[in-house]
Amino acid sequence: MAAIKSKRTIEVVTGLICDKCGAEEDRAGGFVVDYTFGYGTTLDMTTVSFALCDSCLAQLVINQIPNAVFTQNGKQVTVEHAHQGFITRKKK
Numbered sequence: 001m002a003a004i005k006s007k008r009t010i011e012v013v014t015g016l017i018c019d020k021c022g023a024e025e026d027r028a029g030g031f032v033v034d035y036t037f038g039y040g041t042t043l044d045m046t047t048v049s050f051a052l053c054d055s056c057l058a059q060l061v062i063n064q065i066p067n068a069v070f071t072q073n074g075k076q077v078t079v080e081h082a083h084q085g086f087i088t089r090k091k092k
């Protein structure tokens with residue numbers, strides 16, 4: 001039996017360009033939304049797609065999602081505590 005060979009191009013996500021601020025993040029696994037709203041909802045069966053950098057996602061969550069839950073190492077923390085880690089690391 002002869003093998004059938006073909007060349008394929010594979011796209012690999014290696015980063016994203018933030019759709020809010022335009023910043024480029026060169027790591028995979030950023031915050032990417034590809035969501036279709038449900039039938040009969042405000043955006044009835046419409047798909048919205050966008051990506052956000054970590055900074056814009058943090059601002060969005062902190063400013064617009066009052067009941068968001070933040071955890072570090074499985075333990076719930078306040079947003080102030082989470083942000084303090086950022087400030088501490090930035091000083092080093």
Ligand SMILES: [Zn+2]
Nearest residue numbers: 018021053056
């Ligand atoms: Zn951004």
